[in-house]
Amino acid sequence: MPLSLSRRAARTEQSEIRAMSVACEKVQGVNLAQGVCDTEVPQPVREGAKQAMDRGINSYTRAEGLAPIREAIAEKMRSFNGVECDPETEVIVNSGSTGSFYAACLALLNPGDEVILFEPYYGYHLNTLIAVEAVPLYVTLRAPEWQFNREDLERTVTLRTRAIVLNSPANPSGKVFTAEELEWIAGFAKRHDLFVFTDEIYEYFVYEGRHISMATLPGMRERTITMSGYSKTFSITGWRVGYTVCDRRWARGISYFHDLIYVCAPAPLQIGVAEGIRQLPESFYREIGVEYAQKRDLLCNTLREIGLTPSVPKGAYYVLSDASILPGKTSRQKAMFLLQETGVACVAGSAFYHGGGGENLVRFCFAKTDAELAEACRRLQTLPGKLRTPVTAAQTS
Numbered sequence: 001m002p003l004s005l006s007r008r009a010a011r012t013e014q015s016e017i018r019a020m021s022v023a024c025e026k027v028q029g030v031n032l033a034q035g036v037c038d039t040e041v042p043q044p045v046r047e048g049a050k051q052a053m054d055r056g057i058n059s060y061t062r063a064e065g066l067a068p069i070r071e072a073i074a075e076k077m078r079s080f081n082g083v084e085c086d087p088e089t090e091v092i093v094n095s096g097s098t099g100s101f102y103a104a105c106l107a108l109l110n111p112g113d114e115v116i117l118f119e120p121y122y123g124y125h126l127n128t129l130i131a132v133e134a135v136p137l138y139v140t141l142r143a144p145e146w147q148f149n150r151e152d153l154e155r156t157v158t159l160r161t162r163a164i165v166l167n168s169p170a171n172p173s174g175k176v177f178t179a180e181e182l183e184w185i186a187g188f189a190k191r192h193d194l195f196v197f198t199d200e201i202y203e204y205f206v207y208e209g210r211h212i213s214m215a216t217l218p219g220m221r222e223r224t225i226t227m228s229g230y231s232k233t234f235s236i237t238g239w240r241v242g243y244t245v246c247d248r249r250w251a252r253g254i255s256y257f258h259d260l261i262y263v264c265a266p267a268p269l270q271i272g273v274a275e276g277i278r279q280l281p282e283s284f285y286r287e288i289g290v291e292y293a294q295k296r297d298l299l300c301n302t303l304r305e306i307g308l309t310p311s312v313p314k315g316a317y318y319v320l321s322d323a324s325i326l327p328g329k330t331s332r333q334k335a336m337f338l339l340q341e342t343g344v345a346c347v348a349g350s351a352f353y354h355g356g357g358g359e360n361l362v363r364f365c366f367a368k369t370d371a372e373l374a375e376a377c378r379r380l381q382t383l384p385g386k387l388r389t390p391v392t393a394a395q396t397s
């Protein structure tokens with residue numbers, strides 16, 4: 001047999017977001033394609049990590065992570081999320097929430113198991129399911145409120161369905177699932193005996209409504225795998241520190257796969273994050289909401305002005321915009337046009353849909369410093385002059 005990639009690898013392709021970032025670098029544009037928050041890392045987090053290195057905390061840790069961070073996470077889960085968990089047996093520190101989802105899928109899904117995914121989805125969720133040979137089933141969230149149709153879920157689920165993925169606040173739609181929606185999904189998961197994988201990485205980035213953890217709903221604790229982390233909250237995407245909280249029956253298996261793939265999250269960085277959780281006051285987290293709401297408003301107002309009507313997000317830090325006014329048949333062509341004409345990179349909407357969806361959408365990320373965001377908005381304002389059919393007042397309202 002000739003050398004070849006595995007069938008699994010042959011199915012993968014370069015992420016649209018990375019491709020756009022490369023194109024953006026070439027034209028020295030402003031990159032609103034990628035979710036990288038280049039804001040400052042809080043001081044206790046940095047100092048905690050530095051001191052841990054100096055104190056010699058540089059070796060492998062237990063697969064589940066060091067005690068101080070597991071204890072800090074358990075306390076935060078109790079006080080912020082309202083979820084009681086045992087730091088010894090029900091908390092696993094992972095290599096980012098990305099590592100959490102991958103290890104959880106390996107531990108809890110068999111090849112061929114179906115998993116329901118809302119679309120627009122976060123690409124890593126889909127590709128992780130594909131990598132573990134699970135079968136994604138799609139349920140579409142409908143703009144502008146990104147609501148789901150209950151009948152769609154009932155029609156989609158089968159006897160082979162094992163789980164549903166929830167992401168609230170959501171990337172890319174910015175949807176914050178309401179209490180009523182979560183209660184309905186909880187009932188659905190119980191009726192069909194499903195795990196709920198809930199990605200809560202944007203739990204502090206909420207501008208309207210409030211963050212509710214699925215595990216707090218009656219009867220959901222045992223079937224909910226809560227995944228989150230500090231990449232976004234502490235602006236440490238490169239540190240790779242996230243976590244899983246779940247019933248001890250599942251935690252052992254998840255910890256095993258985490259060990260097998262990553263061994264452990266970086267030891268001194270676990271301590272830095274533990275110190276951040278322990279020392280930062282509640283106001284730190286409240287300010288994230290205020291600061292990012294301002295960034296959201298600046299970007300959304302600009303997009304509205306230039307005719308790329310935004311769907312204003314209630315949480316997370318992305319905006320999906322209507323790209324109808326941009327030339328091009330596909331959302332990729334539209335995104336490239338915008339980059340070439342204004343020097344602002346965004347992501348083609350098709351990256352968040354299967355089978356031809358999202359072609360009239362593009363996604364912008366506003367996790368940028370104020371100066372970068374202001375420059376992006378200045379560049380975006382040059383768009384109307386570059387379109388053959390100028391934007392009219394009616395189009396922009």
Ligand code: PLP
Binds near residue numbers: 035097099122199231
């Ligand atoms: N989950 C969602 C929904 C995301 O948007 C991202 C990053 O963009 C991640 C997870 C990655 O988180 P981590 O850095 O903790 O792996």
